[in-house]
């Protein structure tokens with residue numbers, strides 16, 4: 001036993017460090033439920049900010065939803081927006097500080113229900129911001145009600161017999177719609193359920209921030225996420241449920257990778 | 271120095287916003303104030319002063335853009351008319367709760383609902399008693415001339431930053447559309463980053479340097495005892511406004527037996543009513559509240575022991591009259607006269623009302 | 632021949648016992664402890680430390696950023 005302990009001691013030395021928590025994350029214990037995807041995405045954003053060296057130039061906008069307290073964890077300046085209004089708040093910041101990095105962080109209720117108008121118009125204007133979209137197909141914060149992204153048949157507290165299209169309409173694929181807008185530069189859908197997915201998602205978030213630096217238009221990153229509390233599954237089973245049920249409806253990958261459209265395509269003739 | 275121009279009230283709002291060194295305007299068209307943004311767009315201040323002007327997709331978006339930009343320590347404003355202000359109510363409450371400075375102009379029209387595009391003062395309660403949720407107050411300025419439309423933009427920004435609080439300019443369609451002579455301030459430079467850091471460096475979100483703690487603009491607090499403390503701090507601020515910022519005009523009140531109380535365009539009409547009545551030998555005065563919050567309650571309560579009655583003249587169903595009654599506290603009679611739906615009564619109609627409601631009654 | 636060996640340190644008081652790192656570990660190094668931390672969570676720990684390769688899969692999926700990973704070549 002002590003041989004093993006000695007061997008571990010040999011390995012645990014500063015020069016052998018390969019992963020440690022980013023200094024852009026602070027030491028507050030996150031309020032999220034065990035296994036919540038919000039925590040992973042927070043970490044990726046912090047790592048990207050750290051690696052790009054832009055902590056002093058970045059302003060985040062947190063939503064109303066479980067991630068309302070995002071501002072507690074990532075050590076940058078933040079504004080907390082009203083429910084759904086983060087894209088407008090981010091627009092206000094970016095317009096007066098065009099050379100800073102500005103990102104919004106929103107859940108599906110925030111971004112795709114109450115804030116749909118703000119979301120669409122920010123992207124349509126091609127605001128040079130990053131928008132991070134956590135799609136967990138449910139309202140986590142308020143106790144698991146139906147979200148616009150809730151799947152047909154999915155049980156939530158306001159669809160106790162499953163989402164029914166006659167009553168509730170269809171799961172909203174807002175990311176597909178946003179990719180159509182000429183102001184969108186980079187639109188991608190990612191997930192964070194396993195190490196490979198996490199690494200890809202991090203690359204996508206990094207790319208989104210780089211697109212912002214180039215002022216190419218809006219960079220939009222959806223992360224298909226779990227809400228084990230809302231779904232009433234444990235975190236590991238939540239990942240399985242997500243892979244089985246969410247991915248067919250919300251397929252992963254890039255939806256757009258260019259830059260905002262050329263205005264001449266839309267210009268009047270006379 | 272002090273260029274003289276003949277301008278519309280709405281246009282002058284735009285010019286004053288540029289000239290006082292405003293950083294940004296976000297708005298959405300609505301009659302009777304669309305000229306504010308139209309003038310700004312025609313002036314293109316972004317080419318000269320660097321001021322941002324953006325047409326938002328709604329008043330909800332406008333006020334939240336104002337929130338974002340104000341959180342960066344910038345001088346930001348928006349303007350709208352009654353239905354649009356209702357849509358902004360949530361954002362205004364958030365700004366008050368987060369203690370963000372800004373100037374909001376409401377060129378009131380008649381309601382409720384879509385109502386009418388004709389002038390009105392029916393948003394008095396909304397402006398002075400909140401309008402959004404929670405215990406908060408705006409500093410409310412009521413212009414009665416095109417010159418005041420101009421001056422209150424400049425003053426509004428000063429007060430907004432002095433108190434870190436939204437300031438509302440509660441105008442109405444009459445003042446917005448009125449054309450008058452106005453003396454404009456000379457162009458002032460926008461604040462530099464250094465000036466912004468000096469004025470608001472302790473709270474703005476502009477990117478945190480290594481040696482300072484992060485700044486968070488928020489109205490959220492889950493700990494009740496801290497939240498109560500935040501509320502008490504806000505109330506203390508509103509009390510300071512009450513002590514320091516009351517503004518009013520008292521016209522021919524010294525020997526008055528009856529006093530009219532009116533703000534904005536109603537005060538212009540009442541000024542004529544005072545002249546008509548005095549020609550007939552009736553000693554009438556006028557108190558014109560310039561700040562609606564804080565309300566000039568002290569001067570009204572002082573006159574309450576000297577006059578036979580107050581008549582509140584408002585273009586609404588009688589809103590300010592309640593604040594007058596509170597100030598008078600039963601010491602003398604307080605009556606209301608007003609018209610609604612966009613009707614502006616002429617001065618002699620007010621004089622008749624004064625007779626019927628106070629002198630004869 | 633040099634062998635790549637790894638080790639992790641779990642911040643046991645921050646760990647919420649979500650089990651995601653245990654599932655993500657390709658070498659079955661990790662398990663949830665029978666004991667709980669002060670918050671009542673069965674925290675993750677190296678049950679089979681000799682298996683760890685320092686691949687950082689566990690830290691990649693941890694929502695609470697409580698895993699630090701080390702890797703060394705052992706002769």
Ligand SMILES: Cc1ncc(C[n+]2csc(CCOP(=O)(O)OP(=O)(O)O)c2C)c(N)n1
Pocket residue numbers: 064065066067083106107108109110111134136138139140141142147227
């Ligand atoms: C104007 C307004 N309406 C409703 C609410 C209540 N509310 C808070 S969060 C939320 C939904 C959040 O869901 P989502 O955006 O999906 O975030 P999640 O918690 O799932 O991450 C609702 C309805 C509110 N705070 N404000």
Ligand code: SF4
Pocket residue numbers: 031032033035036037038066136140141226227228229230
């Ligand atoms: S309720 Fe859902 S989204 Fe909210 S913290 Fe818990 S798992 Fe995450």
Ligand code: SF4
Pocket residue numbers: 637638639655656657658659660661682683684685686687688689690700
């Ligand atoms: S570093 Fe790799 S091998 Fe070691 S515990 Fe983590 S996942 Fe397992």
Ligand code: SF4
Pocket residue numbers: 035641645646647648649650651652653674675692693694695696697698
């Ligand atoms: S992933 Fe993190 S929080 Fe979850 S059990 Fe492992 S160490 Fe603990």
Ligand SMILES: [Mg+2]
Pocket residue numbers: 107108109134135136137138139140147
């Ligand atoms: Mg959600």
